[in-house]
Amino acid sequence: MKTFDELCKLSKDLYFEPFVIKEFITTEEHDFCLKTFDESVQFDPATHGKAIRKDSQMHTDFGPSRFKDIFLPKLDSIFETKSTCVGSNFTQWNSPVPIHTDGYQLPYVSVGETEQNEEILGFAVIVPLRTDTGKGNPTTVMFNQTLYGGGGNFGGPAHPKDSEKITDLGLIEQYTNKAFDKTDPDYHYIDHLSDEKLHGFSIDTVFNWNMRDAIVWHRSQFHCSSKFVGFNNKTHLVFLCNFKMDET
Numbered sequence: 001m002k003t004f005d006e007l008c009k010l011s012k013d014l015y016f017e018p019f020v021i022k023e024f025i026t027t028e029e030h031d032f033c034l035k036t037f038d039e040s041v042q043f044d045p046a047t048h049g050k051a052i053r054k055d056s057q058m059h060t061d062f063g064p065s066r067f068k069d070i071f072l073p074k075l076d077s078i079f080e081t082k083s084t085c086v087g088s089n090f091t092q093w094n095s096p097v098p099i100h101t102d103g104y105q106l107p108y109v110s111v112g113e114t115e116q117n118e119e120i121l122g123f124a125v126i127v128p129l130r131t132d133t134g135k136g137n138p139t140t141v142m143f144n145q146t147l148y149g150g151g152g153n154f155g156g157p158a159h160p161k162d163s164e165k166i167t168d169l170g171l172i173e174q175y176t177n178k179a180f181d182k183t184d185p186d187y188h189y190i191d192h193l194s195d196e197k198l199h200g201f202s203i204d205t206v207f208n209w210n211m212r213d214a215i216v217w218h219r220s221q222f223h224c225s226s227k228f229v230g231f232n233n234k235t236h237l238v239f240l241c242n243f244k245m246d247e248t
Contacts, residue, residue, distance in 0.1 A: 002245065008148040011121035014243065015218045018142050018205055021078070024127060024214035029070055033129055033237055036067065037090040052092040075125065075239060078216060083122055087240035090129075094233045096225035099197060101147050102240060103219055119242035121148070125216050127237040128209035136230030138209035141189055143201045143222040146173045172222075175200045189226035209234065 002010070025033070040054040047053050075083060102124045131138060149171065169175055180187070180198035186206050190198065201222065207215045217223065219240065228234075 004149070007120055010245070011218075011220060012146075012148050014120065014122065015146070015220070018207070018215065018217035018221065020207060020210075021214040021216065022210075023212055024074060025070070025212050027212070030129065030212050032066070032070070033090075033127070034235075037092075037129070037235060037237075040090065043089065046089065050093060050095050050097065052094070054090040055088075071239070074214075075241060078125065078214075079123070079241075079243075081243055083241040083243055084119065085239050086119070086242050088238065090235065090237050092233050092235040093225060096192065096227055098193070099143065099201065099222050099224040101220055101222055103147065103149055119244060121219050122241040122243050123216055124219050125214050125239040125241065127214050128211050129235045129237060130211065131231035131234045133231045136228070136234075138228075138231070138234045139189055139226040140207045140209070140215055141186070141224050141226055142204045142207065142217060143224075144174050144204045145201055145222045146218070146220045147171055147222065148173070148220045169200065172200070174202075176202060190224065192227040193224070209236075 037054055043053045043055040046055070071088075072085070075085060103121065126140070128138065169177070177200050179195060180201055182191075184203055186203050189206055190203075204221075206226070225234075
């Protein structure tokens with residue numbers, strides 16, 4: 001059995017830069033996702049002031065077969081090594097999500113001694129679906145900083161039950177420990193965040209939310225939402241993927 005530090009090292013070895021897959025889903029599949037979201041029951045344990053979540057259950061034996069038929073082959077096509085989908089849900093964000101990672105957490109619960117600790121932390125895949133107004137330009141802002149290990153956040157948990165507020169800044173790789181450079185041309189996307197929350201961070205990439213595309217990043221990479229302009233909420237589908245040790 002690998003130690004947690006060993007699993008983090010293996011995860012770090014898998015890191016690659018975030019990227020976009022154009023037209024990851026078809027128009028028909030996009031409409032099916034929206035219909036599924038609208039008809040699904042709100043998942044109360046993962047719903048809070050910032051977000052409404054509806055669990056797709058695609059990664060379980062109870063998930064809709066058509067959902068699996070659409071997305072499991074697509075997820076397999078992204079990576080050279082076969083991945084395991086350990087979580088999938090629809091999220092409607094009602095306000096911008098703060099800076100955080102998608103680290104070693106099971107969906108909505110604390111990790112503890114779980115079999116997910118036998119897996120190598122992989123990637124998050126989100127599929128933008130809509131804004132409430134059909135307008136605006138939502139983006140996901142990726143930072144150069146990473147935290148290999150448990151999920152971490154600044155300014156309040158993205159996932160209240162499983163994301164820990166970061167106290168040891170020395171664990172964050174490429175943390176600058178300097179004020180954010182407000183001359184960065186992309187600063188306007190995140191100027192709603194306080195100087196305290198931005199301290200030590202620098203922007204890597206900003207991804208526009210083009211509906212039907214997919215955005216892929218390592219779950220250890222810090223990211224956040226840009227401010228909301230022209231819309232009040234946005235909805236996406238997210239998949240959390242890991243890798244089995246004997247398949248890497």
